[in-house]
Amino acid sequence: MTVLEVKNIAKQFGGITALTDVNFSVAEGEVFGLIGPNGAGKTTMFNIITSMFPPTAGEITFLGEKLNGLKPFEITKKGICRTFQNIRLFPDMTVLENVTVGSHSRTGSGVWSSFFRTKKQKQEEAATRDRARSLLELVGLSEQADEFADNLSYGQQRRLEIARALASDPKLLLLDEPAAGMNEKETNDLFDLIQKIKARGITVVLIEHDMPLVMRICDRLAVLNFGREIALGTPEEIRANPEVIEAYLGKEEEDEK
Numbered sequence: 670m671t672v673l674e675v676k677n678i679a680k681q682f683g684g685i686t687a688l689t690d691v692n693f694s695v696a697e698g699e700v701f702g703l704i705g706p707n708g709a710g711k712t713t714m715f716n717i718i719t720s721m722f723p724p725t726a727g728e729i730t731f732l733g734e735k736l737n738g739l740k741p742f743e744i745t746k747k748g749i750c751r752t753f754q755n756i757r758l759f760p761d762m763t764v765l766e767n768v769t770v771g772s773h774s775r776t777g778s779g780v781w782s783s784f785f786r787t788k789k790q791k792q793e794e795a796a797t798r799d800r801a802r803s804l805l806e807l808v809g810l811s812e813q814a815d816e817f818a819d820n821l822s823y824g825q826q827r828r829l830e831i832a833r834a835l836a837s838d839p840k841l842l843l844l845d846e847p848a849a850g851m852n853e854k855e856t857n858d859l860f861d862l863i864q865k866i867k868a869r870g871i872t873v874v875l876i877e878h879d880m881p882l883v884m885r886i887c888d889r890l891a892v893l894n895f896g897r898e899i900a901l902g903t904p905e906e907i908r909a910n911p912e913v914i915e916a917y918l919g920k921e922e923e924d925e926k
């Protein structure tokens with residue numbers, strides 16, 4: 670079954686063309702990579718999928734339903750969640766609280782009604798906390814549950830972001846550079862975590878610059894370069910694609926200058 674379909678997506682920011690005619694689809698349970706040099710348009714693609722802004726052209730379909738025109742919170746309700754390239758935690762809240770905050774789009778009771786706490790609401794809150802604890806266990810942060818988010822290491826903060834995104838029970842999880850700033854051990858832990866998420870039947874789209882991780886974890890990949898999709902295929906196909914090699918090697922040569 671196709672979970673996500675990206676059809677003929679284009680995005681212009683004034684005179685800048687961030688994306689041109691991008692097409693790919695992601696099947697249920699897949700880990701799909703979105704790679705490409707800096708500025709290729711990857712984060713813009715996530716912003717369009719999550720309706721942070723509309724595409725200039727094209728269509729996004731999620732489980733057969735068009736997403737165009739929905740608000741970001743409606744996208745979350747449909748079952749799409751994301752993490753951000755720059756960590757966006759609440760530093761003064763505990764690790765557990767950061768995850769329960771992620772669940773609020775899920776529970777039925779709003780902020781106002783929680784002022785008059787009914788028995789049902791107390792049960793809901795307890796269930797939310799239990800769920801948050803089980804997500805912390807999944808991402809390996811059970812022991813840090815009561816620490817302030819600010820005190821966590823960088824790799825731990827990234828895992829906490831994933832737990833928070835999972836708290837709203839997504840069918841599709843978008844991860845924006847989850848391995849950025851991680852050491853080798855943390856990256857290996859992240860690999861295991863993504864495998865576990867996949868085993869839960871959650872479909873994952875991953876933006877990542879860590880090529881060994883991408884090649885190990887992804888079922889398929891799309892490669893963007895200057896907003897254009899230059900390749901689509903399995904890691905083996907991508908590795909052997911001359912245009913991809915050129916895009917990356919070209920960049921390395923530039924960096925050496």
Ligand SMILES: Nc1ncnc2c1ncn2[C@@H]1O[C@H](COP(=O)(O)OP(=O)(O)OP(=O)(O)O)[C@@H](O)[C@H]1O
Nearest residue numbers: 682685686687705706707708709710711712713714
């Ligand atoms: N809100 C915006 N307003 C104007 N230009 C933007 C905006 N968002 C992105 N861009 C431009 O669109 C292009 C693609 O940027 P984007 O952040 O999507 O690339 P990326 O592939 O995610 O890069 P990186 O790997 O560096 O994060 C860049 O030229 C960027 O400057």
